[in-house]
Amino acid sequence: MTVSLLPALEIATGPEPTHAVIWMHGLGADGHDFEPVVDELDPDRLPPTRFVFPHAPQRPVTINGGYVMRAWYDIVSMDFSERREDPAGVLESAAQIEALIARENARGIPDNRIVLAGFSQGGAIALHTALRHPQRLAGILAMSTYLPLADTLAAEASPANRDVPIFMAHGRGDTVIPHDFGKRSGDFLAAGGYPLEWRSYPMEHSLCLEEIRDIEDWLAGVLVA
Numbered sequence: 006m007t008v009s010l011l012p013a014l015e016i017a018t019g020p021e022p023t024h025a026v027i028w029m030h031g032l033g034a035d036g037h038d039f040e041p042v043v044d045e046l047d048p049d050r051l052p053p054t055r056f057v058f059p060h061a062p063q064r065p066v067t068i069n070g071g072y073v074m075r076a077w078y079d080i081v082s083m084d085f086s087e088r089r090e091d092p093a094g095v096l097e098s099a100a101q102i103e104a105l106i107a108r109e110n111a112r113g114i115p116d117n118r119i120v121l122a123g124f125s126q127g128g129a130i131a132l133h134t135a136l137r138h139p140q141r142l143a144g145i146l147a148m149s150t151y152l153p154l155a156d157t158l159a160a161e162a163s164p165a166n167r168d169v170p171i172f173m174a175h176g177r178g179d180t181v182i183p184h185d186f187g188k189r190s191g192d193f194l195a196a197g198g199y200p201l202e203w204r205s206y207p208m209e210h211s212l213c214l215e216e217i218r219d220i221e222d223w224l225a226g227v228l229v230a
Contacts, residue, residue: 008100008103008104011059011104012036013036013058014040015058016043017054018051019052022114023052025055025114026055026146026224027122028057029077029102029122030060030123031149032074032077034075035061036059039124042212042217051225052228054228055114059101059102061127062098064094067079067082077094077127077130078091078095078098079091088154095130095153095154099133099134102130106138120142120144121144121145122148125149125210128146128148128150129151129152133154136158137163143228144169144171144227145171146172146220148173149175149182149210149212151187152194155193159197167199170226170227171194173202174205174206176206176213178209179210182210191203
């Protein structure tokens with residue numbers, strides 16, 4: 006089955022990019038949401054990098070009364086003690102991100118020079134897709150998020166990405182995805198042997214300047230292959 010490419014905003018930090026960061030936005034936003042972050046990063050610390058900000062498909066979201074918005078998957082419950090994400094939507098979005106990875110491969114950027122990144126829902130898709138991707142990636146950047154479909158990871162995890170660097174960050178005042186809920190996902194991955202770097206910040210469901218500086222440091226460390 007052929008997966009159509011998602012529309013996306015692209016920003017290159019230099020000519021002929023040698024690395025790529027595919028960065029997914031949160032619920033109800035679009036690819037422009039994190040465009041300003043690129044300007045906050047020091048290009049001299051990174052190789053020529055193509056930042057790809059795809060726009061999620063439009064779909065009805067149950068917790069928002071079925072209102073149609075950009076979403077990587079449906080959220081069927083506000084209860085954090087049960088599964089909130091629609092598995093079919095997660096799998097569909099993962100396939101679409103895999104298609105974007107394949108496009109970067111076709112443009113000359115191998116898997117081990119690609120980071121999957123995302124915020125909130127987008128971070129959930131970054132985690133889900135990267136941990137199951139069959140080839141070694143450069144890293145996973147997951148902000149203000151959690152691990153979806155965690156109960157299937159053991160059976161589906163890719164051996165190639167068992168040691169992929171993971172940076173997870175969360176606001177201690179987050180009321181959208183509670184900090185402790187996100188931290189449980191981090192603890193789950195760390196207990197599974199994944200090399201996790203966890204950061205907490207004095208913020209709500211957002212990014213802060215300190216976090217951007219830490220992201221820059223982390224990207225400078227993984228975009229080196």
